[in-house]
Amino acid sequence: xxxxxxxxxxxxxxxxxxxxxxxxxxxxxxxxxxxxxxxxxxxxxxxxxxxxxxxxxxxxxxxxxxxxxxxxxxxxxxxxxxxxxxxxxxxxxxxxxxxxxxxxxxxxxxxxxxxxxxxxxxxxxxxxxxxxxxxxxxxxxxxxxxxxxxxxxxxxxxxxxxxxxxxxxxxxxxxxxxxxxxxxxxxxxxxxxxxxxxxxxxxxxxxxxxxxxxxxxxxxxxxxxxxxxxxxxxxxxxxxxxxxxxxxxxxxxxxxxxxxxxxxxxxxxxxxxxxxxxxxxxxxxxx
Numbered sequence: 001x002x003x004x005x006x007x008x009x010x011x012x013x014x015x016x017x018x019x020x021x022x023x024x025x026x027x028x029x030x031x032x033x034x035x036x037x038x039x040x041x042x043x044x045x046x047x048x049x050x051x052x053x054x055x056x057x058x059x060x061x062x063x064x065x066x067x068x069x070x071x072x073x074x075x076x077x078x079x080x081x082x083x084x085x086x087x088x089x090x091x092x093x094x095x096x097x098x099x100x101x102x103x104x105x106x107x108x109x110x111x112x113x114x115x116x117x118x119x120x121x122x123x124x125x126x127x128x129x130x131x132x133x134x135x136x137x138x139x140x141x142x143x144x145x146x147x148x149x150x151x152x153x154x155x156x157x158x159x160x161x162x163x164x165x166x167x168x169x170x171x172x173x174x175x176x177x178x179x180x181x182x183x184x185x186x187x188x189x190x191x192x193x194x195x196x197x198x199x200x201x202x203x204x205x206x207x208x209x210x211x212x213x214x215x216x217x218x219x220x221x222x223x224x225x226x227x228x229x230x231x232x233x234x235x236x237x238x239x240x241x242x243x244x245x246x247x248x249x250x251x252x253x254x255x256x257x258x259x260x261x262x263x264x265x266x267x268x269x270x271x272x273x274x275x276x277x278x279x280x281x282x283x284x285x286x287x
């Protein structure tokens with residue numbers, strides 16, 4: 001029996017529709033939500049991602065602006081731009097599109113974003129709040145994954161979740177969130193021994209390793225929920241994920257497609273975090 005497809009594109013569209021009244025209500029209180037996106041260099045994938053984010057903002061009524069800097073820009077110029085956006089009251093959320101060009105210290109750049117405007121949730125302060133269990137903002141991709149699981153009614157509590165990929169953007173924050181939902185969590189990576197055996201133990205398997213078609217059917221427990229975070233351009237020009245989707249779909253109970261799974265949800269959660277940032281800014285103004 002083929003897996004149920006968890007349609008992130010459709011769920012994200014519903015969320016964007018639901019955001020519109022909240023945006024209008026904030027604007028009525030004198031604060032139209034505003035997002036500033038920063039893109040450094042000419043990486044085609046980065047530009048596609050940012051265009052999708054800008055488009056989602058426009059659809060929901062969030063004011064957006066895109067700041068483009070050349071790949072050869074000095075790090076000091078990026079930090080100067082972020083400092084200006086930190087001080088701009090019209091901007092409630094700031095994102096820095098990753099990856100940054102070689103030679104730019106991404107950690108220093110991300111830490112320069114004011115924590116209250118860090119709607120990607122990557123600032124050390126925000127990651128610390130997430131670790132404590134009281135997040136200001138949940139990083140967008142993990143937040144989107146949890147929404148997908150919730151929408152599909154996938155059981156998480158007392159289940160075994162295996163995450164392939166241990167980076168701070170997806171793997172680590174998602175592990176914390178799943179632990180807080182009473183899942184038992186295993187994090188794997190490129191140096192994990194017996195990866196296939198560990199993956200087969202998962203009730204919820206999240207592939208975020210950045211390797212095309214890494215997860216095959218032999219790595220999936222029958223009936224498991226498989227979440228594919230990866231996105232790559234295949235040799236034939238088609239987009240593929242970290243999961244070999246066709247055979248895995250014959251074993252899994254649920255699966256997210258590529259494209260149209262996690263990606264649209266990541267964008268929707270960025271809008272949600274921008275609305276939260278605007279609410280927080282209004283609260284600070286009121287005090």
